[in-house]
Amino acid sequence: MPARERLLAAALDLFAEHGVSGTSLQMIADRLGVTKAAVYHQFPSKDDIVLAVIGPALGRLGEIAEHAESRRGSAARHEAVLAGVVDLVVGFRRVSATLSYDPVVVRLVRAHPALRDLQRIRRLLGGTAPDPGSRVRMAVIAGGLMMAGADPAVAGLDDEDFRDHLLAAGRRILRG
Structure with missing residues (x-):
């Protein structure tokens, strides 16, 4: 290595x-x-190390948004965003479990250019002027998916089962 x-x-x-x-x-x-x-x-610096650890995950946000934006219709875009974010959470479970709650990471992510891609993803899920119910569903999906990746209660699930359950839960939430 x-x-x-x-x-x-x-x-x-x-x-x-x-x-x-x-x-x-x-x-x-x-x-x-x-x-x-x-x-x-x-x-x-240590910040550069942290950014190198989280950078690959943050870099995927733009790819997820671009893929979803290329889909026709809101249902197809929603599914593309949900599948992309779920794959991201599953692929970076250890990073999420380790760093999700860390204030240094939160500070670095808030200043990272990938935050724009995260905002694109949110717009793809909820539109440009989402109603209150849609905003709450987006917050539940965003927070829930990230926290699921960090939750020790699901650490024993293999990646395929974890992915399937995350997708099913996300779809139920999006249906409102």
Whole structure:
């Protein structure tokens, strides 16, 4: 495994154990058996490490929005968004479980350009001026899917079962 991937895996393990704020670059270096300078060689700051851990998931948001926007009709767009977001949650379960509640991650995501893609996804689900019921359903879907990925109660489900159950629940919520 390349050094960068080993560093990110070690950082994610430490974030799970201590949170982002409780993890130092020295702790990451110690876990890898390298110097702190070696960590700095890969990433200039801890925020850059966090962004590298969450970046692949955030990067998928634009792909999900583009795929959904290419569908005809609101039902097809809703299904494309729901399936894309569910696949994202399933694919990044460990990252979600580790980092969903971390205030450092929340701060970085709020400032990340991918937030625009998340807003596109919300518009695809609820339109440009959704009614109150649609806004609540979108909030339940968005929060529920992310929290489901982090919930230890479903950690034992294999990815395929987890995906199927998330899709079914999302479809029921969207039907309102």
